[in-house]
Amino acid sequence: xxxxKAILRKDIVMELRTKEMITxxxxxxxxxxxxYQVALSQSxxxxxxxxxxxxxxxxxxxxxxxxxxxxxxxxEKDQGCLEALLLSPVDRPVIFFAKASGNxxxxxxxxVLTIPVFAFLFLQEGSYAGEWxxxxxxxxxxxxxxxxxxxxxxxxxxxxxxxxxxxxxxFVPLMYPLLLAAVSATSAAILGGDGSVQQFWTGMGMMAAxxxxxxxxxxxxxxxxxxx
Amino acid sequence: MTQxxxxxxxxxxxxxxxxxGARKALDKVSFDLPAGAFxxxxxxxxxxxxxLVKVLTTLTAPSKGTAKVSGFDVVxxxxxxxxxxxxxxxxxxxxxxxxxxxxxxxFADMYGxxxxxxxxxxxxxxxxxxxRRLDLVRTFSRGMLQRLSIARALLHRPKVxxxxxxxxxxxxxxxxxxxxxxxxxxxxxxxxMISHDLSKGLALCSHALILAKGKVVLxxxxxxxxxxxxxxxxxxxxxxxxx
Numbered sequence: 001x002x003x004x005k006a007i008l009r010k011d012i013v014m015e016l017r018t019k020e021m022i023t024x025x026x027x028x029x030x031x032x033x034x035x036y037q038v039a040l041s042q043s044x045x046x047x048x049x050x051x052x053x054x055x056x057x058x059x060x061x062x063x064x065x066x067x068x069x070x071x072x073x074x075x076e077k078d079q080g081c082l083e084a085l086l087l088s089p090v091d092r093p094v095i096f097f098a099k100a101s102g103n104x105x106x107x108x109x110x111x112v113l114t115i116p117v118f119a120f121l122f123l124q125e126g127s128y129a130g131e132w133x134x135x136x137x138x139x140x141x142x143x144x145x146x147x148x149x150x151x152x153x154x155x156x157x158x159x160x161x162x163x164x165x166x167x168x169x170x171f172v173p174l175m176y177p178l179l180l181a182a183v184s185a186t187s188a189a190i191l192g193g194d195g196s197v198q199q200f201w202t203g204m205g206m207m208a209a210x211x212x213x214x215x216x217x218x219x220x221x222x223x224x225x226x227x228x
Numbered sequence: 229m230t231q232x233x234x235x236x237x238x239x240x241x242x243x244x245x246x247x248x249g250a251r252k253a254l255d256k257v258s259f260d261l262p263a264g265a266f267x268x269x270x271x272x273x274x275x276x277x278x279x280l281v282k283v284l285t286t287l288t289a290p291s292k293g294t295a296k297v298s299g300f301d302v303v304x305x306x307x308x309x310x311x312x313x314x315x316x317x318x319x320x321x322x323x324x325x326x327x328x329x330x331x332x333x334x335f336a337d338m339y340g341x342x343x344x345x346x347x348x349x350x351x352x353x354x355x356x357x358x359x360r361r362l363d364l365v366r367t368f369s370r371g372m373l374q375r376l377s378i379a380r381a382l383l384h385r386p387k388v389x390x391x392x393x394x395x396x397x398x399x400x401x402x403x404x405x406x407x408x409x410x411x412x413x414x415x416x417x418x419x420x421m422i423s424h425d426l427s428k429g430l431a432l433c434s435h436a437l438i439l440a441k442g443k444v445v446l447x448x449x450x451x452x453x454x455x456x457x458x459x460x461x462x463x464x465x466x467x468x469x470x471x
Contacts, residue, residue, distance in 0.1 A: 002337060002340065003337065003338050005337075006334055006337035006338055007338075010323070010326070010330075010334050013326070013330070014323065014325045014326065017325050018325050075323075075325075078323075078324060080317060080319030080320070080321045081321060081322070081323055083287055083315075083317070083319070083321055084315075084321035084322070084335070084380070085338075086286075086287055087285060087286070087287065087310055087313075087315055087321075088310060088335070088338035088339060089307050089308070089310040089311035089338075089339060089340075090307065090310075090338060091307060
């Protein structure tokens with residue numbers, strides 16, 4: 001636990017100092033929202049952007065995460081810091097969970113910054129029909145999966161030549177089930193209506209199962225990946 | 229798992245092989261190093277020197293064979309072993325966006341160093357960086373980085389120190405500090421140093437080893453070495469090129 005806290009504290013201190021990840025991820029997410037809005041602005045009144053709002057939101061988070069995940073490991077690669085971390089007398093999974101927790105915190109911060117802009121652009125006043133408490137639950141469950149799997153894949157790809165490409169190629173297909181569940185749960189939260197609560201909890205159940213399976217797999221594979 | 233292991237043999241390597249695809253970076257390497265010895269490992273680029281250090285420091289798993297450091301197996305007892313070894317590399321292994329003090333405090337936490345604050349201050353004084361302790365590491369010169377890297381490696385009082393071309397790129401003052409620090413701790417530590425500098429490596433070592441194409445070409449006690457013959461063998465192995 002001491003080492004977990006030390007790594008997490010170090011990552012937070014460095015991020016507060018440089019603001020590299022949160023700034024780049026935050027700006028990227030906001031720009032993506034604006035581009036969506038511009039693209040949809042000519043779609044006419046018959047088209048209700050709320051129907052695709054959840055999908056747009058999660059697309060923005062997935063692309064933003066890839067940007068941030070690569071950066072989080074690049075810091076460790078700088079001047080051999082990852083080696084120094086791996087030389088410490090700590091089980092590899094502790095390093096994995098600490099790095100994944102740091103990434104989760106940064107992604108949640110970006111989500112908190114992005115949601116008001118998203119609501120302003122896509123959810124006009126009075127158009128939000130769902131239950132408000134569903135939104136943070138769905139965002140959190142999705143962020144856990146993205147951070148866990150993403151941290152593992154970023155560790156794998158950080159030593160490769162085209163790390164951005166490798167991460168994207170591995171990350172998006174693996175994220176597909178989570179993305180499907182997250183969009184479904186978030187849609188239910190935004191649109192409301194008959195059956196929305198059941199749809200929300202089905203999505204949440206799928207995300208919880210995905211998170212559990214992927215975190216266990218990441219836990220088991222991390223030692224092999226960093227030692228390879 | 230915690231166990232108490234004492235051993236007069238500090239490093240024990242048996243038939244150690246490490247492959248990367250079809251390439252053998254280490255090919256059945258075997259040697260013993262007694263506790264308190266100083267081993268200098270020489271060889272051309274690509275000879276397998278860094279891979280050897282990476283396996284012995286648990287950073288890379290061996291493909292075949294076994295290796296023990298201070299009696300701990302590099303695979304089975306990796307976590308216990310890591311608390312007993314230190315690595316000084318040509319890479320400083322430090323976080324540029326943390327201060328010198330923050331870097332050492334972080335690694336002290338990672339190693340569970342008792343009375344960490346005093347130990348950090350003691351080492352900053354020893355490497356003559358106490359006056360820069362609050363400065364970000366990214367503002368340090370190469371020599372200062374290497375001095376701080378030495379402090380990081382010594383924080384947890386390791387018994388075996390691995391030095392991967394530690395003199396690379398150092399200014400004369402930093403070389404002097406590193407020489408002094410090695411001299412101070414020489415008596416109660418075991419050293420394994422990779423070097424391209426024959427005269428420096430031979431001046432420090434009690435044991436010498438030449439690797440080429442992943443194999444041990446020569447292994448000898450320093451006192452039994454004919455320096456000219458050793459230099460001739462080294463030149464010959466450099467001619468062998470990469471593994």
